[in-house]
Amino acid sequence: xxxxxxxxxxxxxxxxxxxxxxxxxxxxxxxxxxxxxxxxxxxxxxxxxxxxxxxxxxxxxxxxxxxxxxxxxxxxxxxxxxxxxxxxxxxxxxxxxxxxxxxxxxxxxxxxxxxxxxxxxxxxxxxxxxxxxxxxxx
Ligand SMILES: [Zn+2]
Numbered sequence: 765x766x767x768x769x770x771x772x773x774x775x776x777x778x779x780x781x782x783x784x785x786x787x788x789x790x791x792x793x794x795x796x797x798x799x800x801x802x803x804x805x806x807x808x809x810x811x812x813x814x815x816x817x818x819x820x821x822x823x824x825x826x827x828x829x830x831x832x833x834x835x836x837x838x839x840x841x842x843x844x845x846x847x848x849x850x851x852x853x854x855x856x857x858x859x860x861x862x863x864x865x866x867x868x869x870x871x872x873x874x875x876x877x878x879x880x881x882x883x884x885x886x887x888x889x890x891x892x893x894x895x896x897x898x899x900x901x902x
Contacts, residue, residue: 765781765782765783765853766782766783766784766785766788767779767780767782768780768781768782768788768809768831769809769810770797770799770807770808770809771808771810772799772801772802772804772806772807772812773802773807773808773886774799774802774803774804776799776800776801776802778799778800779875786817786887788809791807791831799897819824825873837894837895839895841894844871844894845872845873848870848872848873849869849870849871849873850872850873850874851852851872851873851874852874852875853874853875855872855873855874855875855876855880856876856880856881856883856884858872858874859872859876859884859889859891860884860887860889863887876891880891881893
């Protein structure tokens with residue numbers, strides 16, 4: 765008996781047993797081997813080692829990039845927390861009072877809805893929206 769990993773054009777992978785590689789070839793030519801998920805006969809033998817290897821390489825590169833972006837966003841967050849005042853939900857009100865009163869040069873950060881943010885921008889108040897990275901996630 766021979767076991768093959770088969771890949772369907774639908775993206776699913778499954779295993780199938782054949783008495784020999786010849787049996788596989790003949791069934792394959794007659795399109796008698798069907799995907800157990802979608803029933804299609806557009807399947808092929810998988811998985812060649814070099815292919816799998818380059819695939820996993822790509823994944824680790826992507827993870828590395830994600831880690832870098834994450835790190836930068838975390839640093840950005842740390843910088844903001846150190847240099848700006850957290851005003852939480854009062855962000856749009858505080859941003860307005862700073863903009864119009866010019867009382868303080870201190871930066872602030874906090875939460876604002878998309879609508880509030882676009883209102884602020886329309887009024888000419890500089891607002892930057894950044895992805896807020898959670899420190900605990902890793
Ligand atoms: Zn399929």
